[in-house]
Amino acid sequence: MQSVKNIWAGIIYGSRIVSVIRIVLGMLFLYSGIVKTFDPAAFGNIIDLYGIVPAVVVPYIAIVLPYVELLTGLFLITGFRIKAVSCIAMIMMAIFTAAIAVNVVRGRSFDCGCFELGRFGISEDISIFLVVRDCVLFLVFLLLFNVKRNYYSLDNVLEKDGLYNLS
């Protein structure tokens, strides 16, 4: 029991594994954001399929969301403003989970347009599995939000150099 507590305490304090997870998730977000920027109209059509936002709002989301993902990915990889981007990612995950869950309840099935993994032959059709996956991702970002020390990160370098105290 004590060893489990120690492992948990180690994770919360920050370990290299947590940092690698952060970088991998950052790459996933960066990839997903970049792909979505290629064809905003196609992404808009997917948002429309969810049927939870008014049609008039769809273009604005289709234009802004890919860049939020892109910057989130970039900041996670570089480890800059980790708490802020983890916060954004948690909000996104909460919204995506709710949107997918609503459509699972409605009994609908279509490509969720989440991480564009369909290009690698990985199905991302709306299902309960995606709800669970996004819940897990939410918890991972919650963990990243609470991590005290981030390896391989700009935040760490800036904190070491005391540059954050200058702002």
Add this chain to the structure above:
Amino acid sequence: MEKNEKRIIIRQALNIIVCAAVLGFAVNIVHPGGYEFIPRKKLQQGKTVSISVAEAYIKYSHGAAIFVDTRDEDIYTERHIQGAVHVPSFPEPLSIAKIAQMKEMLFSEKELILYCDTGCDSSKEIAERLYERGYTRHIYILKDGMGSWSDKGYPVE
């Protein structure tokens, strides 16, 4: 977590979202597959529709349309479709004044058929000005203009 730290994180998160929004809208302007935002007022507007001389004559004989001559004043005075009113496209101040003067008639229940000569743009310009002033229905533009009307022997004065 301290209250001040929370505030800093929220501010940083908002800054990132604002940057993403600015970046997104800036790229959208030049993106070939981007969205084009059209003013709602413009979406509600009618369109200009080309109408053949034969169809225009049917509307003329039933008194269902107002014919608007958009050519210069001297050409209009020389010869125009019988009963047509004159709203020139040039000079612009005169054109705008004429539209304002005849607004009640032009915006009446009758349809509008604009005409000029073959290959001219003055009818389109007038149509644009009418839409800018709140006209919402379709506006007809006579195909091949005054020449095709008189060639058919339809009434002129």
